[in-house]
Amino acid sequence: xxxxxxxxETSDGPCPAFEVFEPELQTLPIVFCSPHSGRAYPLDFxxxxxxxxxxxxxxxxxxVDRLFDFVPGMGAPLLMxxxxxxxxxxxxxPYELDxxxxxxxxxxxxxxxxxxxxxxxxxxxxxxxxxxxxxxDRIPVADAMQRIETIYFPFHAALRALIxxxxxxxxxxxxxxxxxxPSAVRAMPGNSKPDFVLGDRxxxxxxxxxxxxxxxxxxxxxxxxxxxxxxxxxxxxxxYGQPHHNVHAVQIEINRALYADESAFIPTPRFSMLRxxxxxxxxxxxxxxxxxxxxxxxxx
Numbered sequence: 493x494x495x496x497x498x499x500x501e502t503s504d505g506p507c508p509a510f511e512v513f514e515p516e517l518q519t520l521p522i523v524f525c526s527p528h529s530g531r532a533y534p535l536d537f538x539x540x541x542x543x544x545x546x547x548x549x550x551x552x553x554x555x556v557d558r559l560f561d562f563v564p565g566m567g568a569p570l571l572m573x574x575x576x577x578x579x580x581x582x583x584x585x586p587y588e589l590d591x592x593x594x595x596x597x598x599x600x601x602x603x604x605x606x607x608x609x610x611x612x613x614x615x616x617x618x619x620x621x622x623x624x625x626x627x628x629d630r631i632p633v634a635d636a637m638q639r640i641e642t643i644y645f646p647f648h649a650a651l652r653a654l655i656x657x658x659x660x661x662x663x664x665x666x667x668x669x670x671x672x673x674p675s676a677v678r679a680m681p682g683n684s685k686p687d688f689v690l691g692d693r694x695x696x697x698x699x700x701x702x703x704x705x706x707x708x709x710x711x712x713x714x715x716x717x718x719x720x721x722x723x724x725x726x727x728x729x730x731x732y733g734q735p736h737h738n739v740h741a742v743q744i745e746i747n748r749a750l751y752a753d754e755s756a757f758i759p760t761p762r763f764s765m766l767r768x769x770x771x772x773x774x775x776x777x778x779x780x781x782x783x784x785x786x787x788x789x790x791x792x
Contacts, residue, residue, distance in 0.1 A: 497650075498642050500534045500575065507532045509643045510573045512650055519567030520778050521662035521785060523654045524560050526572040526670045527582035527647070527728065528553035537579050542628040543620065546757055550621035551577045553672040554752045555759055559767050560670050566774055569654050573647065578620050580639045581613065582647055583669075583726040588614040589636065596633035615640065621674065655732060659739060663786040666702065667741040669728045675749035678722060686718035687750060691725030691743035697733025698740035705780035706742060709773045738786065 499506045531552065541548055557572040564570055573582060587602045590609050593616065603609065612619035616636050619625055651667075658665040679685045688710050692698040707717045725733075725743035733741030748754050751763040 496646060498646055500532075500643075502532050502535060503538075504532075507574055509575055510571065510647050510650065512654070513561070513564045513570040513572070515564040515567045515569060517567065518569060518658065518661065521658055521664045521781050522563075522568040522666045522668060522774075522778065523651070523658055524563050524568055524570045524668050524670060525651060525728065526553070526557045526560060526570070528573070528577040528671055529556040529558075530573040530575045530577070530579075532574045533576060534579060540628065540631070541626050543624060543626060547624060548578055548620060548626065549576070549757055550624065551617065552757075553577070553670075554748055554754070554757065555763070556670050556672050556746065558759075559746070559751070559763075559770055562767070562771055563774060566771070566778070568774075568778075569658075571647075571651055571654060575643065578617055578626055580643055581615055581617055582644060583728050584608060584613075584615040585727055586615060586640055586644055586648075589616060590614055590618055593618050593627070593631055594633045594636055595630040598633055599637075615644070651728075651732070655739060659737075664738045664781075664784055665740070666698075666781055666784075667728070667732050667739070669725070669741060669743045671723075671743060671745045672748050672752075673723065673745040675747055675754060677747060683718070684716055685747065686745075687715040687747050689718045689721070689723045689743075689745040691720050691723050691729055691745070692741070693725045693730050693733065694720050697725060697729045697735065698742050699735050699784075702740050702780065702784065703742055706744070706773075706777055709776040709780075712776070713769050713772060715769075 498509045560570060585603055588606050588609050589602050591598055591604055608614055655665045655667060677685055690703055690706055692703050710717050723745045729741045729743045751766045752759055
């Protein structure tokens with residue numbers, strides 16, 4: 493899997509588009525994924541952007557990869573993108589594209605009508621957070637297709653391989669898709685702002701028992717948890733979650749106020765505390781995950 497990972501050019505030289513961090517031995521039926529925490533910006537992307545300095549970083553899921561970098565040591569793989577979400581959004585269908593962004597004719601299989609495209613947040617986003625336009629000029633269609641075909645599809649092939657391997661070995665696979673949300677996230681009626689939002693596409697991408705276990709583990713650590721509101725999960729959760737086939741997918745959103753200075757793009761002193769709590773959470777949830785292994789698979 494690793495030998496086929498594509499690379500791109502940055503100011504620091506070639507960079508792998510994504511990385512897979514494997515445990516010495518996978519002992520948990522869980523796969524962790526961080527598709528939006530990349531901080532390596534392709535040179536040609538920076539050249540084509542109208543945004544200067546840190547403005548282009550507004551869409552990053554700040555340091556989520558670092559918050560979960562301990563999971564291989566606990567027996568679960570971690571897949572993480574190195575490029576930023578503003579360059580290519582892996583949590584979209586492969587061809588959710590805005591025709592107005594591109595120079596040339598798009599292929600006929602493009603989804604131009606999705607709500608995400610209308611909002612400027614398609615597979616190749618038009619804006620970063622705070623609705624700032626990314627590009628000075630239209631993008632050649634060939635450039636868009638290259639991003640999708642040489643980076644998007646290999647990333648998802650790697651994710652599918654991890655899930656399939658986990659399912660084959662354990663008889664169950666649990667995908668935890670790791671994200672962060674702005675501290676300005678709105679409070680739900682009658683509640684304070686959530687520290688975490690767990691999204692299972694309103695019960696369709698995972699068994700409710702597993703999501704309830706995740707909620708219980710996090711609540712037990714003193715955090716305020718919301719389910720599906722305001723984030724129910726994106727393409728990754730919807731596409732891979734097939735609980736009727738023993739594949740469960742849950743999106744976890746972490747409030748950035750818990751660990752980062754969003755304006756300065758730096759971790760705060762609370763970062764280490766949150767990372768430690770996430771280790772406690774994974775350890776506690778792993779017990780529930782292991783208990784969910786089908787008996788026949790557990791006996792093999």
